[in-house]
Amino acid sequence: MKFGEQLRSSVIKEYEWSYIDYDALKALLKVDGPEGSDKKWTEEKETKFIDALDLQLDRVYTRQKSKAGEIERRIETSRREVDDVVARLDSRGPVGRDGPAHDDDAPTEEEFMMLEQDLGDIIADVHDLAKFVQVNYTGFQKIIKKHDKKTGWILKPAFATRLKKSPFFKDNYDADIVKLSRLFDIVRTRGNPVKGDSSAGGSQGNFIRQTTKYWVHPDNITELKLLILQHLPVLVFNPNKEFEAKDSAITSIYYDNPKTWELYEGRLKKTEGAEAIRMRWYGDVDTETIFVERKTHREDWTGEKSVKARFSMKEKNMNAYLSGKMLPEAIFEKARKEGRKPAKQIDEDERLAKEIQYSVLKHGYVPVCRSFYNRTAFQLPADARVRISLDTELTMVREDNLDGKKRAGDNWRRTDIGIDYPFSQLPPEDVERFPYAILEVKLQTQAGQEPPEWVRELIASHLVEAVPKFSKFIHGTATLFPDRINLLPFWMPQMATDIRKPRTLNFGIQRPGGPSTQTSSSDDEDEDDSDDEERQEISTSPSTTAVGSNGHQSREHENRAPGNALDIEEQIGAMPLLDEDEQYYDSDEDDNDSDALEEARQIGGWTYYLKALRRNTKLASSHLVHNIQALMRPSPIPGSILDPLASTRVTSKRFKAPKGKKIHVPVRVEPKVYFAAERTFLSWLENSIYIGSMAALVINFGAKPTRASFLAAGAFTVVAVLALVYSVSIYIYRSWSIRNRRAARYHDKYGPTFLMVILVLALAMNFWYEAGRRGYLGQVPGWLVWW
CATH class of the missing domain: 3.20.100.30 (VTC, catalytic tunnel domain)
Known part of the structure; x- marks a missing residue:
C-alpha cells in the first residue's frame, strides 16, 4: 500500500483536518519537461515547497500539543475523582450486625463503572494521539525523502532543525502511563488494589523464570501497552x-x-x-x-x-x-x-x-x-x-x-x-x-x-x-x-523482513460505548522507496508510547473446539510447508564448493575434471530426487473444504548466510537422542544378522546344495552386507551430527524402503525358481535356469 492510501485509511475523525496534506505537498514536487527534474527545479519552487511544509508542520504540532495538554488535564481530573471515591470507601464505619454503621456515602458500583468508562476514554485518546503522531512523522519523513530524490536539492538536514523547533513526535507519555496505570488499577479492583513488594531486583537473588520473547514493531508499541494494561x-x-x-x-x-x-x-x-x-x-x-x-x-x-x-x-x-x-x-x-x-x-x-x-x-x-x-x-x-x-x-x-x-x-x-x-x-x-x-x-x-486466555490471544495477534x-x-x-564473529544467530535473516502483519479481526483497542479504534498495519512502501532506509529512520527516532485500558473486551474465536484447542498462531505454525524438505538456512558450504572448483580449474588436468564431475553428479542427483518427489507427491485438497485457516499459504523462504559466515540453527540434544541413534543401529544390526542366518540356512538346507540354494544364499548375503554397511554409515553420520548440534535430517526415508525392496526381490526370485523347478509354473525360462 502506498503511503497516501495508508494515510487516508488511518485518518481518525477527531484529527481529520489536522493531518499532513501529503497529496498537496507531493503535487508541489511535480516537475515538467524531459530534461530532468534536477534541472527544472528552481529557487522559487523550493521556497514555495518549504513554506507549505512549515505550514503543515506547525498545524500538526499545534494540534498535538493542544491534545496532549487536554489529556493531562483529564488525567488530573480523573485522579481527583478516584481519590475522592477511595477516601469515601476508606471512611466507612466498622461493619456490625446490621451492616456498616456509616454506609450512606459509600461509592456504588455505578460510580466505579463511570470512572472506568472515563479512564477508558482517556486511554483511547492517548492511543489515537500516538497514532496521529506516528503517521504524521512518517509522512514528513517520506515527503522529505521524495523531495531530495526528485529535485536533487538536499533538504533533510535543514528539516531536522525545523523538527527540533516543533518536536511533535518527542513527547514522552511515560509519566502519564504510570498515572493511568494507578488509577485504572484502583477502579478495576474497586478500591482494593493488590499490594506487595514492587522492587525490581534489590531483594531478589537467585530466581527462575520461563520466558518467551517477541519482537514488536514501533507502530504497535502503544496499542500493545494499552491491551496489556487491561489485565x-x-x-x-x-x-x-x-x-x-x-x-x-x-x-x-x-x-x-x-x-x-x-x-x-x-x-x-x-x-x-x-x-x-x-x-x-x-x-x-x-x-x-x-x-x-x-x-x-x-x-x-x-x-x-x-x-x-x-x-x-x-x-x-x-x-x-x-x-x-x-x-x-x-x-x-x-x-x-x-x-x-x-x-x-x-x-x-x-x-x-x-x-x-x-x-x-x-x-x-x-x-x-x-x-x-x-x-x-x-x-x-x-x-x-x-x-x-x-x-x-x-x-x-x-x-x-x-x-x-x-x-x-x-x-x-x-x-x-x-x-x-x-x-x-x-x-x-x-x-x-x-x-x-x-x-x-x-x-x-x-x-x-x-496460560491465561488473554495472554494466549495477545501473543497470537498481529501485534507481535x-x-x-x-x-x-x-x-x-x-x-x-x-x-570477528562467523557464527550468526538464526534470527538474523528475519531482520531483513517486515514483521508487520494484517490486523487480527476483532482484536484491538475499543472506545467505551463506541466502535473499535481502527489502525493500519499495512506496508507503507511508497512507490520505489526503499524499506531499508525507512527502517533505519524509524529505529533512530524516539518512539512514542502510552499505556492504558478501556474495559474487559475479549476476542472470541468462531467454532472454538473445547479443551486444548489450538489458537490461530499454533494452527498456522502446525501447517506443513509447501516443500517440507526445503531448508530454511544455507551455510557457506555452496560457496566453499565453488571456491574449491575454481581452485581446481586453475590447477587444471584431472584434478579439475574430477572436481567438476563430482559437483555435476551431485547437482544432477539432487534435481532427480526432487523431481521424483514432486511426481509422487499427491495433489492437495483445497484447504477451504477442510479448514477455513488452510487457505493461508505458509511458504518457506531460503536464506543465504553472508560469505564466510554460517547461521546457527538451534538443535535440541538430549541423552535420549544418542540412545535413539544407537538403538536404531542395533535394530539394523539385528536384522542384518537375521538375513545372514537366512543365507546360511538356505545354503545348508537339504542333503545336497543346488545352484538355486547358492544363488538365494548369495542374494541374502549381499542384502545383509549392504544393510550392515548402510547402518554403520548412518550411525556414524548421526552421531557426528548430534555431537556438533547440526540441524540434520535424523529420520530415514530411503534406507528401510531400499532394504525391503531388495529382500522382497530376493524372496520372489527364489520362490519363482523353486515353483518352476517343481513344475507349478510350467516350463522355467532358460535364462533363469542358467542364472
Missing part, C-alpha cells in the same frame, strides 16, 4: 517517588574473551552449563549500586532449570574486584557486621562473587558489548505468576579496545555515554540501534495449567512476532563484531 498494572518500583524518565532505563555490560568468544558461542549453541556474565545497573550512570550477574543455561533433561544469580556491590569497587585486587571477603565484610541480610544469603553471594571473579581472571573476560533500553514492566505486586516486560529503544554499544580505540580503557565500562538515547555522539561502527521493541512474557504456572531464545547479548555481539 496487569504497570509495576512501579518506588510508588512514593515522582516518575522520571531515567527510572525505566536499564543498562548491562556483557563480558567475553575476544579471542575465543566462548561465552558467545556457548549461549548461542545452548550447550549445557553455558554462562553469560554481565554487570547491570538501573537508572542513570550516577547510580552507586551495580549488580554482578551470571546466567547459567541448563538442559531440560538434567532436571534443572536455567538460573540467573547475582549480587550487588558499589560502583567504586568494580575495577578492584574485576582485576583481583579486592577479594570477595572484603566486599561482604561490612554486610556481615551490619547483619542486615541473613548469614546464609551473604555466604551464597560471597561464593558467587568468588566464582565470577575466578572465571574473569582465568579466562580473560573483558567488556565487549553494552545493551541499553527503557523497560515498562506489567505485574501485580508480590505476584510473579504473570509478568510482562516491554523493552523499547534497545541499543547495543561496543565496549572493547580491540581495534586500538580506547573505548573503556582500563575501566570496567566506557564513560563517554550514559542513557542519552540515541547516542548520536558515537560513530556508526560503535552502535547498533535495534529497530523493534522486545516483549518478554514470563509465566510461572503449575504443571498442566494453561515470536522470536524464541532471542538474546540481546548474542545479537549485539554478532552485529558489532562482523569481522
